[in-house]
Amino acid sequence: MDSYLNQFREYLTRFVEIDDGEWDNFTSMLRIKKVKKKEIILRKDEFCNELYFLAEGLLRIYFLDEFGEEKTFHFAPENSLATDYESFLKKTPSKFSIQAIEDTILIVISSEMLHYGFENLKNGEKLGRILAQEYFFLLGCKIHMMYTKSPYQRYSELITMYPWVSQRIPQHFIASYLNISSVHLSRLKRRVVF
Amino acid sequence: MDSYLNQFREYLTRFVEIDDGEWDNFTSMLRIKKVKKKEIILRKDEFCNELYFLAEGLLRIYFLDEFGEEKTFHFAPENSLATDYESFLKKTPSKFSIQAIEDTILIVISSEMLHYGFENLKNGEKLGRILAQEYFFLLGCKIHMMYTKSPYQRYSELITMYPWVSQRIPQHFIASYLNISSVHLSRLKRRVVF
Numbered sequence: 001m002d003s004y005l006n007q008f009r010e011y012l013t014r015f016v017e018i019d020d021g022e023w024d025n026f027t028s029m030l031r032i033k034k035v036k037k038k039e040i041i042l043r044k045d046e047f048c049n050e051l052y053f054l055a056e057g058l059l060r061i062y063f064l065d066e067f068g069e070e071k072t073f074h075f076a077p078e079n080s081l082a083t084d085y086e087s088f089l090k091k092t093p094s095k096f097s098i099q100a101i102e103d104t105i106l107i108v109i110s111s112e113m114l115h116y117g118f119e120n121l122k123n124g125e126k127l128g129r130i131l132a133q134e135y136f137f138l139l140g141c142k143i144h145m146m147y148t149k150s151p152y153q154r155y156s157e158l159i160t161m162y163p164w165v166s167q168r169i170p171q172h173f174i175a176s177y178l179n180i181s182s183v184h185l186s187r188l189k190r191r192v193v194f
Numbered sequence: 195m196d197s198y199l200n201q202f203r204e205y206l207t208r209f210v211e212i213d214d215g216e217w218d219n220f221t222s223m224l225r226i227k228k229v230k231k232k233e234i235i236l237r238k239d240e241f242c243n244e245l246y247f248l249a250e251g252l253l254r255i256y257f258l259d260e261f262g263e264e265k266t267f268h269f270a271p272e273n274s275l276a277t278d279y280e281s282f283l284k285k286t287p288s289k290f291s292i293q294a295i296e297d298t299i300l301i302v303i304s305s306e307m308l309h310y311g312f313e314n315l316k317n318g319e320k321l322g323r324i325l326a327q328e329y330f331f332l333l334g335c336k337i338h339m340m341y342t343k344s345p346y347q348r349y350s351e352l353i354t355m356y357p358w359v360s361q362r363i364p365q366h367f368i369a370s371y372l373n374i375s376s377v378h379l380s381r382l383k384r385r386v387v388f
Contacts, residue, residue: 063338064342065342066342066343071342073337073341085327085330086331090331095334096338118320125319125323126319126322126323128319128323129312129319129320129323129326132323132326132330133283136279136329136330137279137280137284140279140289141289142337143333143336143337143340144257144289147257147259147265147267148257148258148259148265149260150260153260
């Protein structure tokens, strides 16, 4: 567990300093959750009670449209956070579902712990602000791409940003992410120069 | 100016307490900007140096796609904030443009002032966190609608949330927001029961 906690601390200290005493206190409340490939860890309309830091593995975040079709909108790799943050903070039904694409190791943070962190870590509120900003920028970037880029451009940017995409993510999830058919994706892949 | 400042304080104190002394100090750095209907206050690729609180009026936030076509993605009414927050905080070129749809009165906050507020207001970081969260939820809601709702559902929800939309926003901007033609929008409007 210690190496995962150190990994989490490294992630957080990119944004703010956390001293040893407060870290030891905070981590005494953390726990590890191991999930198997294909396992669904949050379903739409459930209440999301956990915020995850991905120590290892890969998650897929997806909506269900009015016809029950899955629409993948984000892939969360190791060293990132995943949750339905609105459901988690406001205690409302979640808007999306989360599934493991690989065997995944998560550090679990409850709502109580997060609020404890905001209030008791020296830079807790600042950390919360910076993380909310970072994920706000991530959503802004996704919206920008959806409005202004073709599927071809979005695919090129996806594999430039995450070169591991085609090795780790099944074709049909990538197609769902780009909102195109798998056949269309195969045609796009032939156009992209690696 | 005082009534606009009080309006801004009321907006902020929905989220955290701000006492009189710190408010007086903070507001001494604020200024008012009046913009005319149709004026563009931020253009894509410019550096966004100002965060706005809308005291009166209405702004339209839009992207330009690869063909130079405008894609409206948000309308910001009175008592809300508007900026390209990523450009503003990271000093990068802005991804979108902002135009006034009505004569508009803005309270202007510079990047230095915002950071002064984070560091010096008693609840500055907390306020920054909560506001970043609120706007993160707003983007999440937009993405959810884009992935899962038809233009008809999105139009119905738009006029339910903002009943003033059809009075204050020209038809072609609403159509651009829904990513449909003005003719398609006219057909939808006949289906919606007011």
